[in-house]
Every structure is written in structure tokens, then in C-alpha cells.
Amino acid sequence: xxxVATTASKSDWGGGSxxxxxxxxxxxxxxxxxxxxxxxxxxxxxxxxxxxxxxATWPIAEEVFTHVPFTHSPQPLLYxxxxxxxxxxxxxxxxxxxxxxxxxxxxxxILYMLLTIIGGLIFVGSQAWExxxxxxGSHGALETRSGNILQFVDETGKHVNxxxxxxxxxxxxxxxxxxxxxFSEDSHxxxxxxxxxxxxxxxxxxxxxxxxxxxxANGHKEILSHEASLSKIKQAVxxxxxxxxxxxxxxxxxxxxxxxxxxxxxxxxxxxxIVINVIIFFNVVLGTYEKRGHYEMVEKVxxxxxxxxxxxxFVFTFFYLV
Amino acid sequence: MSxxxxxxxxxxxxxxxxxxxxxxxxxxxxxxxxxxxxxxFIGLKLINWFFIILTLxxxxxxxxxxxxxENENSFFRRLMVYSIVFYxxxxxxxxxxxxxxxxDMFIGSDKFYHISKDF
Numbered sequence: 001x002x003x004v005a006t007t008a009s010k011s012d013w014g015g016g017s018x019x020x021x022x023x024x025x026x027x028x029x030x031x032x033x034x035x036x037x038x039x040x041x042x043x044x045x046x047x048x049x050x051x052x053x054x055x056a057t058w059p060i061a062e063e064v065f066t067h068v069p070f071t072h073s074p075q076p077l078l079y080x081x082x083x084x085x086x087x088x089x090x091x092x093x094x095x096x097x098x099x100x101x102x103x104x105x106x107x108x109x110i111l112y113m114l115l116t117i118i119g120g121l122i123f124v125g126s127q128a129w130e131x132x133x134x135x136x137g138s139h140g141a142l143e144t145r146s147g148n149i150l151q152f153v154d155e156t157g158k159h160v161n162x163x164x165x166x167x168x169x170x171x172x173x174x175x176x177x178x179x180x181x182x183f184s185e186d187s188h189x190x191x192x193x194x195x196x197x198x199x200x201x202x203x204x205x206x207x208x209x210x211x212x213x214x215x216x217a218n219g220h221k222e223i224l225s226h227e228a229s230l231s232k233i234k235q236a237v238x239x240x241x242x243x244x245x246x247x248x249x250x251x252x253x254x255x256x257x258x259x260x261x262x263x264x265x266x267x268x269x270x271x272x273x274i275v276i277n278v279i280i281f282f283n284v285v286l287g288t289y290e291k292r293g294h295y296e297m298v299e300k301v302x303x304x305x306x307x308x309x310x311x312x313x314f315v316f317t318f319f320y321l322v
Numbered sequence: 323m324s325x326x327x328x329x330x331x332x333x334x335x336x337x338x339x340x341x342x343x344x345x346x347x348x349x350x351x352x353x354x355x356x357x358x359x360x361x362x363f364i365g366l367k368l369i370n371w372f373f374i375i376l377t378l379x380x381x382x383x384x385x386x387x388x389x390x391x392e393n394e395n396s397f398f399r400r401l402m403v404y405s406i407v408f409y410x411x412x413x414x415x416x417x418x419x420x421x422x423x424x425x426d427m428f429i430g431s432d433k434f435y436h437i438s439k440d441f
Contacts (some may be wrong), residue, residue: 020398030402041410045417052421053428062351081348085341092337095388099329219359306388310381317377321351322370 021068036269040311043265045316047258057148057213059251060221061320067133077177082128082314084312087129087270090119091309098302101295106284109298113281116305120274127267134250134259137242140191141249142198144235148249152202153223160208162239164192165201170194170239191239199233213251259319266315269308276301336387343376365422 020027051058066074097112140162142150152160174190202208210229214222224232240249248256280301290293350372358369366374386392391399392393 020395020401022394022398027398030398034402037406038409041406041413045410045413048414049417049421049424052418053424055421055425056429070405077348077351081344086343088337088340088344091384095333096330098390099333219354301350303389306334306384309388310384313377313380313384317347317373321347321373 001252023296024224025300026295026303029303033303036307037311040262040265040314043258043262044314047162047262047318049279050254050258050287054254056215057252058216059213059218059248060214063221064134064255065130065320067130067138069129077320079126079130080316083123083130084316086119086123086126087109087309087312090116090123091306093119094302094305096145098295098299101289101298104290104295106287106290109284109295110281113277113284113298117274117281120270120277120305124267124270124274126269131263134256135242135244137240137249139249140241141240142195142233142236143238143240143247145237146235147253148213148235149240149249151221151234151249153209153211155207155209157211157223159211162198162201162241165205165208166193166197167192167200168197170197191241193239195236195239198239199236202233203230262315262319266308266311269311273301273305273308276304282318332387336383340380343380347373347376385420 018024022030062076065080066076068075068079093112093115097109097116100108100112138161139151139159140154142162144150152162152165154160170191170193172190172194175184206226208229209226210224210232210255212224212232216222238247240247242249243253243256243259245255245257245260250256280297283289284295285296289297350369354369358372359367361368363371385403390404
């Protein structure tokens, strides 16, 4: 602030001038954001590539993420919309903190930064809940030899949990080292029912239909007749419950991979944003920036926080909406 | 920066704009109007164009208003915005074109039947 050049030495070579009139720290934050934006663009481009490759069988996100805490009826998009709202709101409190910093209002900066941190924590918590729900799965499905997923619906097209109609229990227990089977250890929980149990239950229940991965011209997934389902179910080789990196009851495992990778990387950004926000928050409380004479650090961490919000806007569109 | 109230006013205006756009997006995403879902333009459904354009509007307001890009030096602004806009448009075009090609290979038209067998 005191480095303003006098008219006599108003030369670019005299020192004290800033390229583009941007301070060093802010410019470096922008450069970091630019490179990080390119990383996220790469992820979303890879997602687009695989989605276009499997355009006829890709999972429909609204049918996957339908869960809202404390309710049981499927509510597509609402929970993600809530998460988006939380992040946008925390962005607003962040920009209000920056604005209060410009006017050297310490108490307002403290209040708004605190609200921002709380918003970030709610968002990360929501994301953890969504991961948990996705990993746990909701209805279970069968997987065919070629890796296609067969889901079960009733005659109205509502999803049916495989446990609700399967007859009997699987006798298979997990292969573990202490049983002497070290070469084929089960890395994931073994389903409590087998393909035979599900098939038997399906035959006994003529109201059930199979929903395949194929997307019809009207944008919905194909639902086979009971007779066609009976021949389709013969191709099943395994029961899938929930989603992980290898199996996914909602459809393509690639979808789960991208979900974990993109939202995970974004969630990690939110987490690190919270950590940086907390550090800056305590610096504000201690009066560090009051003594320094300006709140530029709040501005810099604000840039990062808005960037996290910006990325979420794109993830929301390309993962959940489109 | 001397007019505090006008700054805060703009922040809240942008907030409500972002909120309204998100609500519209979610609403359209749930009801999926037949007109938007059935027609397409340059290989993309109108509903997807709708979402992408609204997303870009949101991105513009976040970068220009919240990140104060509108107050930066114009050369600096171009350095940041042009870099990402042109590069990402390019890479999206390349990747999505390639993805469409892979899809044709994958389901196998008669011409490429031997290739699709390899997948």
C-alpha cells in the first residue's frame, strides 16, 4: 500500500509495479486455479468420452441418486440440489467475508468465514452420506457373463429388492486367508443370496420383470416381459449388491469409477478448502490481517473456495443433469 | 469499493440468480418437458443444451462477480478466460467425437464388424 510510486519514478523498471495490476499472491492463486480447472476438465472430458462410447447403456443418474435422508420414497435430484444450494450459499458468505475485509470490518469477516466453514462441512458430510448410500446400494441386481446388469421391477416399473422375492439363502461363505484360501480372497462382501435363489424367486413370481441396461428411444431403460426375462435370467452369473470399483448394481462399473473419482477429487478440494478456511479464520480472529493492514489472504482463500463451487456447478450438470 | 451497499446488493442479486437457475434446472430435470427431450440440435438434445447454457451462465457469474474477475485488468482476464475456454472447447470436441466413434465401433456397424468383435 505504501509502495505507490511517485510521479517522478513512474517507470515500469523502477520496482514496485505489479504485472497486470494483480498482486503476486492473487496471480499465483489464479494460475493454480487455471491448472486445476484443466485437471477437472480432463476428468469430465474422460467421462464424456466413456459416456459417448456407452451412450446406449449408460446408467441414468436420476435413477441412481434418488435417496434423501430420513425418507424412503425416491426423490430424483432433490438431494443433489440441496448440496448445490449449500455450496452456492457458502460461496455467498465467502464473498461477503471478502467484501467485509475490504472495509476492515473484522467481526463481520469472522462471522462470514465461520458460516462458510459450516457450509463446507455440511457439503462434505452430505457427500459422504451419498457415497455411503451408493456403495451400500438399494435393490441389488444380477450381473451377466458379459458384465451387463439385470435389475428387477414390478409391473408398474418400480424397483424391487432382490431380497424381497429370492427363495433361500446362499451357502457360500467368504474366502479368507484363515480358511487356507489365500489365492482367491474375496475383496468385497459376499452376497447373502445366490443367482439360483433369485432365479427361483423370479420364476415363482410372475409379476416381476427384468430391467436391462438398454436405453430405448424414449429415454427410459428397457423392461422385458416376464417370459423374455425368464430366458434373460439364464445369462446371470452373479449377484451384485451396491457399488464398488469392480461391480455396480446400477449399471456400468465405469459409472461408479467416474463417480468415485470425480466427486471424490472434488470432495477432497472442498475438504482442503475447509482446512485453509479454518487456518485463515483463526488468523482473522487473532488479528493478523488487522495488523497487516489488509485482508488479501481472505481474498485468496475466497478465490479457491469459489473455484470449488464453480467445479461443482459443472459436476452437477454433467454428472447428474445431462 | 467505496459504495458498500451496492457491492452487497450485487452479491445478493447474483446469489438469487444462481439459486433461481439451479431451481429451474432441477425442475426441468425432474419433469423433462417432451419438447426439450425429444428434439435435438447438432447431435445434442435440446434439454442438454438448456442445461449446458444455464451452467455457463452460472459459471460466468461465479467467476466474474464472486471471484471479482470483472474488476481485474483486461489482459489478465483474457489470459485466464481465453486459455480455459478455447482449450476446453477444443478438448471436449475431440473427446466427444472420439467417444461417438468408439460407440460406432463398439456396437459394430457392418463395415466395422470385425473391430467390434475385439472388444
